[in-house]
Amino acid sequence: MTVRVGILGATGAVGQRLIQLLDPHPDFEIAALTASEASAGSSYREAAKWRIDAPIPEDVADITVGATEPDAVPDDVSLIFSSLPSGVGAEVEPDFCEAGYVVSSNSSNGRMDEDVPLIIPEVNADHVGLLEVQRDERGWDGALLKNPNCSTITMVPPLAALDRAFDLTDVRVSTLQAVSGAGYSGVTSMEIIDNAIPHIGGEEQKMETESRKLLGDFDGAEVRLNDADVAASCNRIPTLDGHLENVWADTAEDVTAAEAADAMADVSGVDLPSSPERLIRVFEEPDRPQPRLDRNVDGGMGVAVGGFRETTDGVQFNCLAHNTMRGAAGASVLNGELLAQRGYL
Template sequence: MSLRVGVLGATGAVGQRLIQLLAPHPDFEIAALTASESSAGKSYREAAKWRIDAPIPDDVAEITVGATTPDDVPDDVDLIFSSLPSSVGAEVEPEFCEDGYVVSSNSSNGRMDEDVPLIIPEVNADHVDLIEVQRDERGWDGALLKNPNCSTITMVPPLGALDEAFDLTNVHVSTLQAVSGAGYDGVTSMEIIDNAIPHIGGEEQKMESESRKLLGTFDGAEVSLHGMDVAASCNRIATLDGHLENVWADAEEDITVEGAEDAMEAATGVDLPSSPERLITVFEEPDRPQPRLDRNIEEGMGVAVGGFRETTAGVQFNCLAHNTMRGAAGASVLNGELLAQRGYI
């Protein structure tokens, strides 16, 4: 039996990716779409300036878009996916949770709240039970779960594999992030052509804090942040999709290139429809991964790594993931599948 789902912010870049993934999903049926007041009352075909390189699904195109309030979403919707701007999400998402809706959100608001699970299912699925604490503390019948930032989600699966094997102490990362991470209107052509922008507002702080929460320990009552130090430098470059990151990882135990590659190759997916069979693909070539060649690995849900070399205290490597698939819409869908599997819907 399919679960009825809704999408908040359905006309935006991540919202469109959600539509692309949810329309053919074996377990989910799109039953409600919301957007800004200017889009409310229009068919989705009229409201969305469609930019995905595949047609709008026919059964979704004629759905009438509602305003983004609980009153505009049917009571029989089982699960909400949110791709709202964080300023809107901070106000609206708790309203949906108070009304009994379970929300799997890509928005950045609330990710570091102590009672909000921040989840990559292949890394820290056990943190989902923080929902029990959340419901007790907030009195919600619904629940709020977050996926991390698109840059964080690229490096954390490889780091998780290294941490399990070698006990990480320090991580430094420099990113080369695609323009789609800023949304369709986020970076103008005059800014990015023949250029690189060595600052993305708030991105460094997200990577530094979210990675420690994701790799932290949940004791049934709270998440203790991982003790490693994380420092990030985030840069926007003129690629369309795919965040490439250069990572330096130090650990308590000695890390060899062979040991790092073996640890990452051993990382596995989880038993959910959207989880890739191979979570991390290791390239031996020193010039891989590359955004244009490797962003769609495992249908955009895998992480690619390569360029390994030993350093004085650990290992350096490069990693890549598709930022709007694995890093955004796909991550939210995967978390929705986890919520259903664990009985929170």
């Protein structure tokens, strides 16, 4: 059965990626697009400054863009994908949930709310059960589910493999993040060319808190945060796509570099259309992964790791994921597939 879906914030960078992924999707059909008041009433072709390196899908180009409000979305739409700025998302996403829509959101607002599931399906799909608590507490017919920040989603799958096998205690990470993570207007060329910016507002806190929620345990009523201590330093560099991260992970159990690599290589995908067969691609070369070479691993939905070495209390490794595919639009689509599979639509 085909599920009719809508996209909030459809003209932005992540919204365009959502269209790229959803138009050919085997189970989803794009039925509604929303954007700002300035774009409402125009065709998507007119409203969107299309920047994807493929043509706008013809069946999407002529859809009339609506205002970002529940009344602008047809009643037969079962699933909403949100790529709104967090301030806008905080205001309007609850309105859609109250109106009965199920929302799979990439926006950062509400990710750490106690009754909002924060999900990477290959890591913590069982947390989706938190939606029952959410509906009871908020009285919603709809529901709100979040995917994590693009930098968080890069390091958590490898960390989850280590935690299951060797029990994480401390994590330190330094990121080298692509400019697309800031959106098309987020970093000017004069700022980033021949430069690196050693600060991304709010990013460190997101990595430090979201990772512990993703790695936490759901007991049927609440998520208990993982006990590991996480500290992050986030940096913007002049690559287009692909967040590269240097991670130091301490573990309670002794672990060698080879054992850490094997634990990550064993992480399989899940039975959802957008999940790769193997979530983590392990490189033996010491200079991999690299953004230009490896960001599109498994269609941009995989996580690449390499550069393993042993430390005093654990291991150091490098990891990479495509920040607007696996880290944003693809993550939301995957969560939408999980919602459909688990019967929440």
